Amino acid sequence: MIEKIQCENCGGTDMVQVGRGLFRCESCGTIYHSDITQVVKPQQTYLFTTIIAGTTHVTGIDDLVADLEYGSYLSFRRQEDNEYDKKAILVLDIDGRKLGYVPETENLILSRLMDGGQEAYGVVEDIEKRGNWNRITMDVFAMTGGVRA
Numbered sequence: 001m002i003e004k005i006q007c008e009n010c011g012g013t014d015m016v017q018v019g020r021g022l023f024r025c026e027s028c029g030t031i032y033h034s035d036i037t038q039v040v041k042p043q044q045t046y047l048f049t050t051i052i053a054g055t056t057h058v059t060g061i062d063d064l065v066a067d068l069e070y071g072s073y074l075s076f077r078r079q080e081d082n083e084y085d086k087k088a089i090l091v092l093d094i095d096g097r098k099l100g101y102v103p104e105t106e107n108l109i110l111s112r113l114m115d116g117g118q119e120a121y122g123v124v125e126d127i128e129k130r131g132n133w134n135r136i137t138m139d140v141f142a143m144t145g146g147v148r149a
């Protein structure tokens, strides 16, 4: 089971689930990805830094933002049937609650990667309150896989 995983990086055994199939070593922060048969330590490729778009349209966003902090993990979900943008990518917190979107100006490549099966996630870099706007900056990473030896 996942609790038995020992971190290859630091030897720690405290794994915290930070997303669907994503676990983080509490000691050193290394991200692990699990599937049914094996544990995969992905290579985490930094892609770009951006803000979360559309947060002001999310009901209860202030409460959701209150649960975020520097380093919080964010998951992405494609929304191919979005009527305004077929490339839309939802940004969710680790409880699956909608925070907003990857900005339309930056979602072209990422949407294509995700449609091709690439997993990606975000990490909160900064949270700033500007009037009614929660300006959430995130780093976007792709997991390029790699089976544990």
Ligand SMILES: [Zn+2]
Binding pocket: 007, 008, 009, 010, 011, 012, 025, 026, 027, 028, 029, 030
């Ligand atoms: Zn570790």
